[in-house]
Amino acid sequence: MMDLDGPMIHFQNVSKEYDNQSALHDITLSVEKGEMAFLTGPSGSGKTTLLKLIYLAEMPDHGSITIAGKEAVSLGESGIPLIRRHIGVVFQDFRLLDNRNIFENVALALRIRGIGEREIKTRVADALKTVNLRHKADSYPRRLSGGEQQRVVIARAVVAEPTVLLADEPTGNLDPETAEGVMRTFKDVHAKGTTILIATHNRELFRNSGKRVFRLDAGNLRGVEVC
C-alpha cells in the first residue's frame, strides 16, 4: 500500500557515486503529493541520476529515499516492481520496443500490471487519443518521427494512471510547437492529481509556470525557487 500522507518523494542527504566520481552529493529535497515540479541544470549536473534513484534503477550510496512513504533501500527485490508500478517514466532514450507496434508498446505498461484485455484496449485507445496518436496504433516505432515517439512514451507513462510521473528531458528533441503539446499533456495529467517531476535544461518549460524548480549543478542542489 502506498502511504499518501507526507511528501510523495523525499530525499534525505542522498549521495551517489559512479567509479569514485560524485554524481549527486548530499541532496535533500521533497516533492509534495499532487505537485508539479521541475529539475533543472546543465548536462551532467545529475538530473537523470536523481530520476533513476526515484524509479529505483539506482540505489543511493548514502542517505535515504522515500517514495510515497516507502523507504527505497529497505524495499528488497520483490518490492521494487510494486513501487515502479506507481511511477510512470518518460525516458530520455524512449525505451520503445522496436518489434512491437505502438498499441503493444503502450499496452505493455498495463499487461505488466495484469490488467484484462478488454480494459487494455479502452485505456490504450484513450492514452493514444490524449497524445493525438490514435491513428498510429498499428505503426512501429521506427516509422514514427522523434516527436511522435516521444508522445508514445508519454502515453505509455500515463496509461496506467501512475501516482508519480517522471519525465527526463521530455522536449529535448522536439520543435517548440510539439514541445508545447507535450507540456499540455503533462498539465492535463497533473490536473488529475498526479505528482510530476520534469527534468529539463529548457528554461522555457517552467518560465512563469508558478511551479517549484530544483537547480542542480555538478551533483549539488544549488537552490529551489518558484518560477
Added chain:
Amino acid sequence: MALPYAFRLALQSLRKDIWINLLSMLTIFAGLFIISLSFFIFYNIDAATRNLPEKFSLVIYLEDNLPREKADEVIASVRSRREVASVKYISKEDAFRELKATLKNSQYVLEGIDDNPLPDSLEVKLRRDAMGSEPVRRFAETARKIPGVSEVDYGEKFLSTLHDIRNGIRTAGILLAAIFATGITFVCYSTVKILFYRRNDEIETFKLLGATKGFVRAPFLIEGAAIGTTGGLTSLIALYLLHHVVILRMGASVSVFKTLLFPANIFLSLPLVGMFLGISGAAIALGRLKY
C-alpha cells in the same frame, strides 16, 4: 501475470529465434533418442532374461538310504523356508528311470551299472525375489546343514553371470541416461541464456515498467518447456518409426526382431520428460542470471 501474454511472448521468441530453437530441439531429440534406444535395448534384454532363473532349480541330494520319514523331515525343513516356492521329492528309482530315458539313445553309457548309483533328491524352486545369486548361495549353505542332506547343487555360475550382466546393463543404462539428461538440461540452459541476452534491452524495459521476476521468467520457462516437449515428441515419433518400420520389417527375415518388445507406455512419457528437462534447464539459467 496474465499467462496468455507469457505464452504469446514465448511464441514470438520461438518464431523470432527459430534457428537457435530448432538447433536446441534437435539436440534434445538426439539425446532423448539415444536414452530411449538404450532403454529399449535394456528393456528387451531384461525381458528376455527375466524368466530364465525360473527354469532352473536347486537339487538337494539326500544321504544314501535315508529313511522316508527322515526325508520327510528334510522336506518339511526346506518347505519352511520363506524363499522356497516348491519342493519335489525325486526318489532314486525315479531319478534312475529319468536318466535312462534321457540316455535312451546312448544306452552304452549305463552298461555295467547294475546298482542304482543315484541318491534320493529334492528339486527346489525358489521364489522370484530370492533368485539373486547371493540369496541362492545363502539358501544352499543353509540347506547343506540340514541333517540328512549330503549335497546341494545349483547353477551358481549361471546365476552369478546372469545377475552380473543384468546389473551391468542397468548401471550402464542409468549412467548413459544421467549423462544425456544432464546434456539436455545444459542445452536448454544455454539456449535460454542466449535468448535472454538477446532480449536484454527488452527485459530491462519490462523491469523499469514494473515487471516482476515472474513476468520476465514465465516466457522463458514456457520456451524451455516447448523446446523440451518438441524434442521429446520428435524422439517418440522416431522410435515408433524405428520399431514399426525398420525392426518389424527386418523381423520378416530375422525372426529375433519379431520378439522385441516396444514399451509404448513408457515411451509415451518422452514429451513429458523433455518438458521437465527443458523447464529445469530454463529454471537453472534464470536462477543464475543477474537481472
